[in-house]
Amino acid sequence: MAEPTAFDEAADEPGSARADRDRGSERAETRRGPERLEAFSDGVFAIAITLLVLEIRVPPAQDLDTSAHLLSALGALWPSYLGYLVSFATIGIMWANHHNLIRLVAIVSHGLILSNLLLLLIVGFVPFPTALLAATLGTPTGQIGVLVYAGTFVSIAVAFNVLWDQVRRGRGVLRPDVDRRSVDSITRSYRLGPPGFLVAFVAALINPAWGMAVIIGLVALYLLPSSSGA
Template sequence: MEKETARIEAFSDGVFAIAITLLILEIQIPGPSGNLGSQLIKEWPFYVAFLISFAFIGIMWINHHRLFTHIKRSDNTLMILNLLLLLGVTSVPFPTVVLAQHLGHPDQAVAARVYNGTYFVIAIFFNVLWWYVNRAHLL
């Protein structure tokens, strides 16, 4: 018998996979100018932001996977709360680019707040999801 949450998990896995893949699209490939090394080094903020966001999305996926191994059944509220979490996950590429573009510039503090704020909202969504699953006896 298939687990009742299998479709939710499959959809969520797809969203996580797409979000983590979209992160790499902002890393620009330098054109042939004879100074490839220095051009690659100039892109360091994008590498750092990519690696941090990749790790964070990976950790979120692991936590999501572990949570859903305990959930026995689903309901509409669970699906809505899960969609809110996935909304946060799909937004991660945007603050990642904002952070990368502004590291080392005067607005880097604002960029860091946008980036951190995104993860704060995602953490709220995840905790509300966990709280609901416990309260609704879906475990």
């Protein structure tokens, strides 16, 4: 880290000295596409999804003495398996969504980089609430585990809307060949994310099992093919 012009390249700088000098190759360079942003984001998604398994810990030595003990200890890890499953599916869906969104981008703006970094910040954080969920589910503090988990998903849904807003409203960010109807359709569907997970959060306030049920239901819903084709 070394300069206050970190995101300089993202700027559309039509009147710069260099732009004047070398028009041809300059265009491809200054007006950069989202390829590098996408590659870096893909890396973070792939690593975060694969780190999830590190939170499933082999039972301690004292549970490894007899088969009965070990089987029971492995069974007691069910919150870890559930957390792995739900978080894996969620990050997988996020990755797919992120790609769908980024491929509508023509030019990467400063706001897009920042809101993408915000999204990755929360995506990269997911292993922690997943571990907390695994450690608390089915115990007296399970409610807090589910609340933190649902809260993380609310944040991700909000971050996706912020990112999408940067794509939609940024000058020249959205590809010109994307039509209004597609944009509106995405906007509508993204708007459902934050209230959806807020419902899970509120349900968890009443009963943690209900909160988990809502989360699982939402994730399952996202795994279905969309019916927006008509």
